[in-house]
Amino acid sequence: MLKNLIKKSKSIHVLGASGQEGAAILAFLNKMGVKNVIAHDFCEEQDFKKSFEIFHKGLKKRERNELWKKIEISAKTFYFKDNYLENIFQADLIFAPQSWHRFEFNKKVFEAKRKGIPVFSMSQLYLEFNQGFSIGVTGSNGKTTTSNLIKFILSEIFPKLTVNLVGNDRANKQILEDVQTFKKDSILVLEMSNRQLKFDFPKTPIISVITNITENHLDEHNDFKDYAQTKAKIIGKNTKYAVLNYDNEFTREIGSKLETKVIYFSLKEKLKNGVYFEDNNVYFDNCFLGDLRDFQLKGDHNKENLLAAVATIIAYFLNGNKDYKKIEFSKYWKEFKTVSKRLELVKKVKGIEFYDDVSSTTPESTIKGLEAFKKDNVILILGGNHKNTDYRILSDYLKENKIKFYILPGNVRGKVKTRGIKKETLEEVILEILENALKKTKVLISPAGENFHTLFLRAKGGIKKMVIRANKQLIWKKYIDEKYKNLWRYHKLLNKKKIPERCFLQIDKDFSPLENFQENLYFKREDKNKLGSHKTRSLGYQISYLYYRDIKRAAISTTGNAGICVAAYSKKAKIDLTVFVSPKINKGKLSMLKKAKIDLRISEKSGEELKRFLNETSAWDLRPSRDINSVYGMKSLGFEIYEQMPNLSSKYAIFLYASSGSSLIGLFEAFSNLKKLKLIKSLPQIHVVQSGKVSSSALYFDKGKKNFKEGNPNIELRAKKMINCVKKTKGFGWYIENEEYENARKILRKSKIKIGEESIKAFAGYLRAVREKKKFKKAVVIVTGKRF
Numbered sequence: 001m002l003k004n005l006i007k008k009s010k011s012i013h014v015l016g017a018s019g020q021e022g023a024a025i026l027a028f029l030n031k032m033g034v035k036n037v038i039a040h041d042f043c044e045e046q047d048f049k050k051s052f053e054i055f056h057k058g059l060k061k062r063e064r065n066e067l068w069k070k071i072e073i074s075a076k077t078f079y080f081k082d083n084y085l086e087n088i089f090q091a092d093l094i095f096a097p098q099s100w101h102r103f104e105f106n107k108k109v110f111e112a113k114r115k116g117i118p119v120f121s122m123s124q125l126y127l128e129f130n131q132g133f134s135i136g137v138t139g140s141n142g143k144t145t146t147s148n149l150i151k152f153i154l155s156e157i158f159p160k161l162t163v164n165l166v167g168n169d170r171a172n173k174q175i176l177e178d179v180q181t182f183k184k185d186s187i188l189v190l191e192m193s194n195r196q197l198k199f200d201f202p203k204t205p206i207i208s209v210i211t212n213i214t215e216n217h218l219d220e221h222n223d224f225k226d227y228a229q230t231k232a233k234i235i236g237k238n239t240k241y242a243v244l245n246y247d248n249e250f251t252r253e254i255g256s257k258l259e260t261k262v263i264y265f266s267l268k269e270k271l272k273n274g275v276y277f278e279d280n281n282v283y284f285d286n287c288f289l290g291d292l293r294d295f296q297l298k299g300d301h302n303k304e305n306l307l308a309a310v311a312t313i314i315a316y317f318l319n320g321n322k323d324y325k326k327i328e329f330s331k332y333w334k335e336f337k338t339v340s341k342r343l344e345l346v347k348k349v350k351g352i353e354f355y356d357d358v359s360s361t362t363p364e365s366t367i368k369g370l371e372a373f374k375k376d377n378v379i380l381i382l383g384g385n386h387k388n389t390d391y392r393i394l395s396d397y398l399k400e401n402k403i404k405f406y407i408l409p410g411n412v413r414g415k416v417k418t419r420g421i422k423k424e425t426l427e428e429v430i431l432e433i434l435e436n437a438l439k440k441t442k443v444l445i446s447p448a449g450e451n452f453h454t455l456f457l458r459a460k461g462g463i464k465k466m467v468i469r470a471n472k473q474l475i476w477k478k479y480i481d482e483k484y485k486n487l488w489r490y491h492k493l494l495n496k497k498k499i500p501e502r503c504f505l506q507i508d509k510d511f512s513p514l515e516n517f518q519e520n521l522y523f524k525r526e527d528k529n530k531l532g533s534h535k536t537r538s539l540g541y542q543i544s545y546l547y548y549r550d551i552k553r554a555a556i557s558t559t560g561n562a563g564i565c566v567a568a569y570s571k572k573a574k575i576d577l578t579v580f581v582s583p584k585i586n587k588g589k590l591s592m593l594k595k596a597k598i599d600l601r602i603s604e605k606s607g608e609e610l611k612r613f614l615n616e617t618s619a620w621d622l623r624p625s626r627d628i629n630s631v632y633g634m635k636s637l638g639f640e641i642y643e644q645m646p647n648l649s650s651k652y653a654i655f656l657y658a659s660s661g662s663s664l665i666g667l668f669e670a671f672s673n674l675k676k677l678k679l680i681k682s683l684p685q686i687h688v689v690q691s692g693k694v695s696s697s698a699l700y701f702d703k704g705k706k707n708f709k710e711g712n713p714n715i716e717l718r719a720k721k722m723i724n725c726v727k728k729t730k731g732f733g734w735y736i737e738n739e740e741y742e743n744a745r746k747i748l749r750k751s752k753i754k755i756g757e758e759s760i761k762a763f764a765g766y767l768r769a770v771r772e773k774k775k776f777k778k779a780v781v782i783v784t785g786k787r788f
Helices: 002-008 020-032 045-055 061-072 104-114 122-129 143-157 176-181 224-232 249-256 300-319 329-333 363-371 392-400 426-436 452-457 462-479 487-494 535-549 561-573 587-595 606-616 629-644 662-676 696-702 713-728 738-750 757-771
Strands: 012-014 037-040 077-079 093-095 133-138 163-166 187-191 207-210 241-245 261-266 274-278 281-284 287-291 344-349 352-356 378-382 404-407 442-445 514-518 521-525 553-557 576-581 599-602 652-657 685-690 733-735 778-783
Touching: 002 122, 012 020, 020 037, 020 045, 020 061, 020 122, 020 176, 045 061, 122 133, 122 176, 122 187, 133 143, 133 300, 143 163, 143 187, 143 207, 143 300, 143 329, 207 300, 224 249, 241 249, 241 300, 249 261, 261 300, 274 300, 281 300, 287 329, 300 329, 300 363, 344 462, 352 426, 352 462, 363 378, 363 392, 378 426, 426 442, 426 462, 452 462, 462 487, 487 535, 487 629, 535 561, 535 629, 535 662, 553 561, 553 606, 561 576, 561 587, 576 587, 576 606, 599 606, 629 662, 652 662, 652 757, 662 685, 662 713, 685 696, 685 713, 685 757, 696 713, 696 733, 733 757, 738 757, 757 778
Parallel strands: 012 037, 012 093, 037 077, 133 187, 133 207, 163 187, 207 241, 241 261, 261 274, 352 442, 378 404, 378 442, 521 778, 553 576, 576 599, 652 685, 652 778, 685 733
Antiparallel strands: 274 281, 281 287, 344 352, 514 521
16 A cells, blocks of 8 residues: 555655654655655754754764765755645645654644545554564553563574564664565564554554553543554554453453454463463463573563563464474573663662663553562652653552652652652752662662653763762762862862961962863863963962961062962962063063062073072072972862863863973873772873974974973973873874964954963964864863963
């Protein structure tokens, strides 16, 4: 029927083009060579590819890109939000996703149906064009696990046969475009939801399975009777065997009216001509099939799913006149692992186990999940939206069994009458559990409602990653002092020899911003610190140390930024400060230094003058190359970046202009501390940027020369350490020529970003790295100082 319709149709419309079903249908029609296709998607045209990627995130990147290319050429016209369903009444045939009837914007499709335009789905195409054997599985609960069990065991028993499984899970790759190539001896296992069965099926599966029928999706049906009848549509004229749950009164009633051969399964009754469970063993018609000692799935409901799968495989054997008695079934089912999002243990932290049961969207399925942990200390997490079903059974169960549970937003809250702990986000629930729960607690995320993923998990990486992040938060909390949002926030990590809190000198009271400049590029705006430079970190620590040690005199030579910072801190510590600068110093910086109450000395040979001064006095040498405290202060920059970018790894790159190397070494030591604490798995790449005479570290990488500055052992030693740090992070060094600097400056000027010369060079280093195709996911340019 469908084959002829497709051939005869002059205009075929496909709805939900970016979705899993719509895209699969478009790829299928494209492979058939159908040219008269019009595609619709209720999104803005500019969001079409983004929507496609969201719906197909379960695919590998290569597979997703290949499918996208097919979709782009699959239709002669694409209609998006503003023109959605244009010319729909001129269609000869419409293909729609299973949920089309739920959306107000599809009301024209109802009208098209009334006009006699046929509306079909992806599932009908699978069954119509499949040349091999077909097994369809539906049910209010358990259909996904049952489908996976059937596929797994059949594949193990018949390794030479191709067994394909398709269903609702976005993690599954749709293979509709290849369905016509399936061989006659292949097996197609099709998981079929209530929404798919609302369509009419000219061709039904050869074996049709109904795991159970309980209240579900009543918001989409006239009543429960209508829902049950929809489920029964999986059994049709060409169905040879119906596999039904004997313990469920509704499936048992369906079976009593069938002319089709029926194989029942039961967890409670010993059946004749059926699969049943007794003394932890599985039997069919008194024939022993195996024991469940090594079956890995938890809960009686999973035993029931296994019985359904075994009954289906028995039906397959009987249909082909094969001898099932020689098969050692338990050999296969003991190897089966949990299906994703169905009582799946996703993470164990501090003895607390987190189970993902997000696919349990009804009260009954959540109770079955809880039953699996009857002997354990269990905490339940509920949330999402109900499907107009009765929640009294769940409310009573929670009360009778005194189960502690959290309930997240959604109208399930109003349905569950037993008092739970209300929270707004899954993150805060997980954090609270990790802080307070006892060891050996089982945490079951089983929402008893739909839309849980959309409301609480989308774009958050799943439950496992959320638990890992929450655990890291708790670890991190031990090492930070939340009173502060400056370098002293990390005083427990900066140096083993602690400076007492009474000596913490502060000027900045907040983090410097991390600004997104381009898609994967961020600027760490240290120029927006109160003193306009990242030097506030190193010198804030250095002067606090002098204040603690009661050292009253200090000196430094500087190009300006360090002088401005040290003057401010020295004033707080009441330290006599002498600053040596060159006459070539920036006028704006010089002006600020002159306003400070310091001993300011301008000399062509400021470095030599400083050395002489230090020899003649007892002043403390504040030069970062000579004072290790500068490195300790700079570690705070690395810790702060981590707080702003907690996913730091070797896929991230940090670009920094460095001269003395304190900031670079401080970053490296901070990242190394984070790795030791298991807060990051790998060190982010550190890319050192230099130019002019201060270039020995960058030139080591960029020109392949160990071009250390001769005659200065301190600089040589520090340069070697810088090179070693960069090597350990698998970063690189970039020597910036004047032309590259000017190019970077023009780009920033167009974006109206005013930053210091060294920061522009750091950005130029990033641009070089991109040109030379260095690999990193995200990059951070440290803006070390402002433009004066």
